[in-house]
Amino acid sequence: MEREPMRIREGYLVKKGSMFNTWKPMWVVLLEDGIEFYKRKADNSPKGMIPLKGSSIHSPCQDFGKRMFVFKLTVAKQQDHFFQAAYLEERDAWVRDIKKAIHHIDGGQRFARKSTRKSIRLPETINLSALYLSMKDPEKGIKELKLEKDKRVFNHCFTGTCVIDWLVSSSSVRNRREGLLLASSLLSEGYLQPAGDTSKAAAEGLSDTPFLDLSDAYYYFPDSGFFCEGYSSDDDVVLKEEFRGTIVKQGCLLKQGHRRKNWKVRKFVLRDDPAYLHYYDPAGGEEPLGAIHLRGCVVTAVEDMPDTKKHDDDNILFEIITASEIHYYLQAASSTERTEWIKAIQSVARTGK
Numbered sequence: 417m418e419r420e421p422m423r424i425r426e427g428y429l430v431k432k433g434s435m436f437n438t439w440k441p442m443w444v445v446l447l448e449d450g451i452e453f454y455k456r457k458a459d460n461s462p463k464g465m466i467p468l469k470g471s472s473i474h475s476p477c478q479d480f481g482k483r484m485f486v487f488k489l490t491v492a493k494q495q496d497h498f499f500q501a502a503y504l505e506e507r508d509a510w511v512r513d514i515k516k517a518i519h520h521i522d523g524g525q526r527f528a529r530k531s532t533r534k535s536i537r538l539p540e541t542i543n544l545s546a547l548y549l550s551m552k553d554p555e556k557g558i559k560e561l562k563l564e565k566d567k568r569v570f571n572h573c574f575t576g577t578c579v580i581d582w583l584v585s586s587s588s589v590r591n592r593r594e595g596l597l598l599a600s601s602l603l604s605e606g607y608l609q610p611a612g613d614t615s616k617a618a619a620e621g622l623s624d625t626p627f628l629d630l631s632d633a634y635y636y637f638p639d640s641g642f643f644c645e646g647y648s649s650d651d652d653v654v655l656k657e658e659f660r661g662t663i664v665k666q667g668c669l670l671k672q673g674h675r676r677k678n679w680k681v682r683k684f685v686l687r688d689d690p691a692y693l694h695y696y697d698p699a700g701g702e703e704p705l706g707a708i709h710l711r712g713c714v715v716t717a718v719e720d721m722p723d724t725k726k727h728d729d730d731n732i733l734f735e736i737i738t739a740s741e742i743h744y745y746l747q748a749a750s751s752t753e754r755t756e757w758i759k760a761i762q763s764v765a766r767t768g769k
Contacts, residue, residue: 424446426443430442440741446514449467451468466491469522471492473489473511475508483719486507487507487510502716502758503759505617506622542588547588552637560640563575566613567665568612568665570611570612570642572641572643573611576615583595596629600627602627603627606638609635609642612633615628644662663685663687668684668749669682669757686764690711694707708736708738712738715758716735717734718734718745732749
């Protein structure tokens with residue numbers, strides 16, 4: 417029986433249409449021998465497939481000045497395909513894996529990630545379910561903490577370093593390298609969940625290992641009552657009791673209107689349940705003026721806007737494309753803040769309801 421190709425990487429990217437200059441969100445799956453793209457993540461059949469044999473990749477790609485973090489894939493028949501990532505690190509991770517896949521397929525080799533599995537073999541007697549129960553023991557297990565990072569408070573969680581420390585001290589592993597492999601297995605089987613951008617990025621393949629032995633990488637038990645809340649120095653704080661979810665991020669952004677294309681300052685509040693980005697009149701008022709549904713959306717940085725005189729000279733514009741393909745254009749106060757908003761919206765879009 418023929419082996420199915422390995423899924424190397426998958427996620428939402430913005431893809432340029434082959435016939436017209438239209439950019440649409442696609443669920444993109446990088447396989448060992450090609451790239452499949454779907455209209456939605458839940459679709460069973462891809463809209464298309466790009467073979468990698470004989471292809472070449474170009475990054476950064478400057479063919480589209482208005483769009484940032486674009487890379488170009490040129491197939492053997494000299495046809496170009498353009499994809500846009502949300503931020504620099506995400507683009508570079510896609511490009512790195514695509515280059516590696518092309519190199520392996522052209523050399524007749526199987527794709528293989530750098531992994532500690534080559535040098536470490538864990539005992540087959542390890543029972544992840546039993547280990548999970550030991551980790552949750554109220555007295556001898558891993559202590560759940562209240563941690564703060566990036567203006568967010570993470571409740572009922574712990575650091576990656578704490579996990580490895582516990583595995584070593586409980587004699588579940590012989591050293592920290594084995595602990596990293598075992599923790600990665602616990603993560604992949606759902607016994608541990610990532611909390612925060614650092615650990616989530618690693619779990620999605622943006623690091624050498626899916627689990628991080630770091631004090632600023634946070635994790636939690638799936639049935640622990642974990643929740644995250646944001647805090648702000650703004651005087652006008654929206655009441656969290658109005659919504660089920662916790663506030664992940666909030667602040668003022670410029671928003672382009674859909675009809676008149678004019679720009680107005682709005683206060684935005686990002687919540688994780690339901691996955692909405694609500695916007696308010698910054699002068700006051702508890703009722704939102706509107707909301708952007710984020711589940712399944714794609715968010716990317718852009719340099720300037722179509723059909724408008726508004727230009728982004730400071731690289732602070734970004735675009736949200738919803739699952740129903742509605743485009744929203746927003747402007748942050750700085751490039752750093754824009755990146756923070758993009759990563760926060762991405763996180764909620766993946767995990768929110």
